[in-house]
Amino acid sequence: MNLNDGYMKNLSRLSTPSNPGWFKNWFDSSFYHQLYAHRSEKEAAHFIDNLIPILQPKEDAKMLDLGCGAGRHSKHLATKGFHVTGLDLAKSSIQQASRFERPNLQFFQHDMRVPFGMNYFDFAFSFFTSFGYFDSDAENRQVINNIAQSLKSGGVVMMDYLNASYASKGLMGNETKEIDGIVYHITRWMDNQHFYKKIAIELQSGKPFEYSERVAKLHISDFESMFSDNGLKLLDIYGDYEMNEFVLSSSPRLIMIAEKG
Secondary structure (H helix, E strand, O other), rough: OOOOOOOHHHHHOOOOOOOOOOOHHHHHHHHHHOOOOOOOHHHHHOOOOOOOHHOOOOOEEEEEEOOOOOOOHHHHHHHHHOOOEEEOHHHHHHHHHHHHOOEEEEEEEEEOOOOOOOOEEEEEEEOOOOOOOOOOOHHHHHHHHHHHHHEEEEEEEEEEEEEHHHHOOOOOOOOEEEOOOEEEEEEEOOOOEEEEEEEEEEOOOOOOOOEEEEEEEOOHHHHHHHHHHOEEEEEEOOOOOOOOEOOOOOOOEEEEEEEEO
């Protein structure tokens, strides 16, 4: 398979799960893009610049950015000469990202629960908690299976997830933001299995909107189980974008590097 044989171009036409999930409408809304517009290209570039010396990819490495959003990580990877494919379910995000396409950078709309290639990529990346949104553990495991299948033997996956232990201690309850006359009332809470966020949107005119977010409380042991079941071996764990050692009680991120055997 290569990017010129039409396979990747047909990804968006493949069947998707019958239940698109809460994230489909929210991530595709203009409100989502406005609320999270502050997400920094500089932060993404800094993380990648710290990550690449650890991974030591070859110059012609094929890389997957799964859940790529508007492509801030993909774009920086492509500037280093790698062949980068970005996949995301949100059509609006892919439309934004596609403006930056070049011969070594392509974007496609695709649901990560549906397979996206066999033995093709050298590296797969899941940046900034682009995982754990699904209704069932089986769906999470299906995504890990799809990642493993898409990697060549010896290929590497990097999962950048929140540290559930740290996030549980620092969870903020209520917050209000006003952006260009639109007021966002944000409420956060959790239970034993998930972190939740409700976003109530108040407009100057017209009816209000309400969306929700949910991400699974996954720990290292959960990922180790999913990795192991799909032929992936956990090699390293880091706790932040400076690639410092992971500390359960104080690290903001859970950054895992695993290899396909």
